[in-house]
Amino acid sequence: MAFISTGYNPAKPMENRITDIGPKDYHDFYPPVIANNKGKWSHHEILEPGVLVHVGDSGDEVYTVRVGGCRLMSTSHINEICDIADKHCDGYVRFTTRNNIEFMVDSKDKVEPLKNDLASRKFAGGSNKFPIGGTGAGVTNIVHTQGWIHCHTPATDASGTVKATMDTLFDDFQQMRLPAQLRVSMACCLNMCGAVHCSDIAILGYHRKPPMLDHEYLDKVCEIPLAVAACPTAAIKPSKQTLANGTEVKSVEVKNERCMYCGNCYTMCPSMPLADTEGDGIVLMAGGKVSNRISDPKFSKVVVAFLPNEMPRWPSMTDAIKKIVNAYSNGANKYERLGDWAERIGWEKFFSACELDFTHHLIDDFRQQAYMSWRQTTNFKF
Amino acid sequence: MAFISTGYNPAKPMENRITDIGPKDYHDFYPPVIANNKGKWSHHEILEPGVLVHVGDSGDEVYTVRVGGCRLMSTSHINEICDIADKHCDGYVRFTTRNNIEFMVDSKDKVEPLKNDLASRKFAGGSNKFPIGGTGAGVTNIVHTQGWIHCHTPATDASGTVKATMDTLFDDFQQMRLPAQLRVSMACCLNMCGAVHCSDIAILGYHRKPPMLDHEYLDKVCEIPLAVAACPTAAIKPSKQTLANGTEVKSVEVKNERCMYCGNCYTMCPSMPLADTEGDGIVLMAGGKVSNRISDPKFSKVVVAFLPNEMPRWPSMTDAIKKIVNAYSNGANKYERLGDWAERIGWEKFFSACELDFTHHLIDDFRQQAYMSWRQTTNFKF
Amino acid sequence: MAKHETPFLDELENGPWPSFVSDLKQQAEVRAKNEKGVEFQIPQDCVDDLLGVVELSYKHGRTHWKHGGIVGVFGYGGGVIGRYCDQPKLFPGVEHFHTMRVNQPCGKYYSTEYLRQLTELWDFRGSGVTNMHGATGDIILLGTTTPQLEEVFWTLTHDFGQDLGGSGSNLRTPADCLGQSRCEYSCYDTSALCHFLTNEYQDELHRPAFPYKFKFKFDGCPNCCVASIARSDMSFIGTWKDDIRIDQDAVNKYVEKDPAYPANAGAHKGRDWGPFDIKKEVLDLCPTHCMKFENKKLTINTEHCTRCMHCINVMPRALKIGKETGLSILCGAKAPILDGAQMGSLLVPFVEVNADNDYEAITEIIENIWDWWMEEGKNRERLGELIMRQGFQKLLEVTGIEAQPQHVAYPRTNPYIFWKEDEVPGGWERDVDEYRKHHLR
């Protein structure tokens, strides 16, 4: 494979350089019906799961068919999306903030052919390429992160846990029978690259072992003061270490009891890896939200302290999620988000309704605001 | 005045010493109707402000007449209480947890003579000795602290601010026309010797100047390390100081910007007084409660950051309190405590309803949990 | 004739509320006249001087009291607060003006006979000024001189059978609501438990061995009339486990507005709130919405009732607390100094109150907590602050109580869980060289 140059000259990087031009202008990408009615929409309706119509003041209509997107996506798949959009949608398509794909058409009669086309496409392995759904009071796509596909700090895989979960919740992706929206998010480490901290259900990769110390290389690869400073709990201090061969090297020491396995040190210093087959796994959180509807946005709460990484399909995790979704579906009122339901019945009843164990790990002990989460009243349910 | 000994011999303190005998046995002090019906009460009724009846399963009744108590009380006043109790109540009386006095009689016909007797008694200055009231949905006695009568750290007087406030709220002491109980508390410094931190309305004495340093005497009178350690904000450090006469002494230095005028240092070290005529004054808090009824117990919130000490009757303070009580009385629902009302209408409306200014001082900036009090939603009222 | 002019204080004689100034003036006069011929052991004009010193504070806007120094009775670390005036020349009568804290009887019932004993003693050996009562609960005898302390103590113990209360880094004087003595809501005998524990822990009350003060308060039910949840390191609040007992006839009396059944026992009589409306006033305000009133029948879904007391408070003739009673224990309440105020946090959802075995189940918890706090608590660190510093889990550990969802208002919002090494398979020691076989540098 021969190197083909664009004309870029590494010796003169500034030659003909273009910078700071920002993103493409969105106006170029609006389908005509969107361009014509922007800012003048009257109302909308979800006709069936995955199919919306928006009606303009002008009477114009745009029909949107939303399909599940696997945001880890090959160019082949994107090209297929383009084929569909060219065929049905005059060459336009959009992606949602939760990585679904939206095909829009400007009249009702174009909807069925589009739907049929989408539904007909399957991957060789049998799964749907473009499942229709993700609207209204149901489950939509999981926003997630890199996991073992690309990142250096994950405690679990992202795409795999998401696939297993979406398979489990698939019916609710294609239906609108839950009390309200149910948003599942996934982040593969504490950095929480998704908005996992305020999702109805959050899957979080978590380490449980303090970093290993690669003393022999540490000082060569890392800046010790940066590694020390990285630790939020001040668990790391510089120390001299004697290697097996007797040489003394500069390195660090970790006070294991103070470590909360956040991996900040590893981000700063590759000689402090934390990943461990048995130590790593999944934390489940629940009850968060971001919309301001009825109740204020709120953080998710840890409801399962740890589940092991059970590759490739994480059955204990999907079971627990299923239990939560079922209990919510049976128990909540119309329009009630998962967290609002849990608050209404009381978190003590949440655990019994979902058949989840409550363990000491679920009691907050991080910083002073932990106190706010303890029960300061005699008002509780047995 | 000649010293009269009990028999105690300072040279032999252990001789005939009696210790660790605890309080008097409460059984000795129960009026017969109480002793007979204890644990077997059926129900009660507040017949009119200050007058309760409790009915036993046995059919026995005890009528209680509650009167305002000025808990700073002379033996003359106590003796007068005894006279009344002897006359009407077979020689028994009790005090409530909020320093009111309760006279109990065991039949209805004894109530009127008792009430008349109580109401007839006035101090030479004209005030009531035994105002009847303090029950139900009204204002009861203010629990308070020492103030200028006895303590060394107050930022205001206790008995005086309480007298001024109770005069202002007197009608509501003698009536039951508020939406719910309204409990006012008073503490003369940040130590908050009353449960001021969770009262419907709290009057709090507050300093606003960092301690003065009596360098010449500091090291003689205080243990410098203890003074340094006392400071919660680490504002104090040891330092050498040169006096006007040139002598160098060991003393301390205070970083004024870090000081929150809590007076902890002064408690440890008399050479660091904070009291100041202009600096000291009143903070008003509101919306706290301790009962678990309907809503959980909650802390009072600072609603007026500062009011000067206006001796002898603190008119700005009583005005502000009156405004709060009026707005609450007009706005709240039946059974709704002040804090529940403020939460229902939103604190932004509380300030307009009470005609109080909101200033930057009212925004929490103490420790990390301050964050919890900021508004993390778009749900607010203009 | 008053010894000092008190123009400021005189203003506080006006108005309807009892005037402490008038009372002090009356007391000054009684002492001046001394009709009873008391052989005052401290200056006869001390109340005059007290008025004088307070007047001066009203002028300056500042206190004129100084630190106490260590005064007390032999062998006790508490019960006396020392106090000196910072203008002793002007007010010699209050130059020394210590207070004594006398342990009040549970429920604060008194016989006049006993009260008169006290007043007589205090006229003789003190200022004749008191607080009935202090904020913790004690009878406060306000103002005497050092030599009188032992004398007063002697009389209290020998003649009255009465001990001092707490101060300093001790167990403080426990206090209770009146409980079963006169309240139908009380789920246990607050006074019996308060009295028992006060006696049981006399040593802790009198001899400082704690990192800081420690308070017990006892509420018979969640109405919290002694505010235990807000101001006691351990708060004991009555509760029950079974159904609220419902007298359906009585419910209907309320609904029918029978005058013998006023809403909330008449507590709202002073305003016309309209006729009683069981839906609006009870069902809709029940915080858990666990009540129904259908076909003249009230039902409560006990599983969801949090025993907040509202419905019982509104209809005390119809609704009664359950029969399976006990108490909840909450820990750590305190005033805001230093780290911010705390309410008590629920540690024990339910424990039986059993006098027959000397409240064993309760004293065990208390003593486990004390052991921990005495071991780990820093100087001047309240229990609540220790719990905050070491975590609620630690409190569970030292008391041997299992974590339950009842312990939290909501589970943690951060995933920063500290695991113990033995909870994690394989432990924490790992071989980096083994790891590097699979993960090159």
Add this chain to the structure above:
Amino acid sequence: MAKHETPFLDELENGPWPSFVSDLKQQAEVRAKNEKGVEFQIPQDCVDDLLGVVELSYKHGRTHWKHGGIVGVFGYGGGVIGRYCDQPKLFPGVEHFHTMRVNQPCGKYYSTEYLRQLTELWDFRGSGVTNMHGATGDIILLGTTTPQLEEVFWTLTHDFGQDLGGSGSNLRTPADCLGQSRCEYSCYDTSALCHFLTNEYQDELHRPAFPYKFKFKFDGCPNCCVASIARSDMSFIGTWKDDIRIDQDAVNKYVEKDPAYPANAGAHKGRDWGPFDIKKEVLDLCPTHCMKFENKKLTINTEHCTRCMHCINVMPRALKIGKETGLSILCGAKAPILDGAQMGSLLVPFVEVNADNDYEAITEIIENIWDWWMEEGKNRERLGELIMRQGFQKLLEVTGIEAQPQHVAYPRTNPYIFWKEDEVPGGWERDVDEYRKHHLR
């Protein structure tokens, strides 16, 4: 034939949800076949090796990626994430596997023409694997080698008129909900503002000068479809000041269950929740209880409405946002590392959105905040953490905004108010000797 056996991953081809494994396998095959005759600039079998390395992770339960090191395009401090495989011998195709973040168009609309340009480029110079989209919002081109970075950048800028997005201690790629383009709730043109600010702050986006990352997100209304309140240092959320516009006829259509007026625009169609009940579903759920429906007329007490969107969401044909629109700005949201997660805290209750003066009122606030943060922020300290550390008051000060009760959910519960010296009459310097005249030692 697949290069590596992937028994674990093969299991993830089952089930209805689109399988990323199937997609990667299809891509590996396309590259192997290379029917288009692409002159691959990075290993042709990189997708095979990607599957191989992920399979190994499934076996080990651990990642096989290493730290990035500093790779990027000349003059930019962000836009590229370096990544290396820790088993390069086993998986040479992904030995170097950097990602490029490409700034997505606002609202995430695309023409297929443009998308095909992108895929062609990425087949040629990269792995042909992407994320559509990254969690911040970028188009993520996943996996290429260092020498290709400048080449891709050249093509993007020269041929596509497209720049990179952010990474590192920069302004990160701003993102928006689709807003007025297809949503009747949008209170301002999110895409116009997002696009303007992205261009206005290109320098901040590309050249690291900040203490840490900084994110903007734009939601057209309080439904928050781009979750700005939870994950942007500055969150811009549409709102309005005047009355919700009510079409009474349409309200009655909902009440009459007209099939063209399904509750919540049909979002709950999948279950039989019973007939629409305006009281239960709208009035009672309105968090401020500011609505009435009497005599077929719906009224809203605007003074008490918090614009939570609920009623509008339920009856979109009847209720419309107000006409006096603008946005609220909230600051400091972030993920939990290090000090715990934060939601955005309300700084600006309402500001007009005026494109005509280049959003002056908004850029002024942004720049004041940046000046402060760049001055005071510690290394790796997010804005939210700085606000926590220096106090919300400081944020008000640097932005010149006056404190309002809207800034708090509730006023402070502790009285630990820090006064400024000039706020206190007489200041802080006092003469202790003067004091001692009145207060002897």
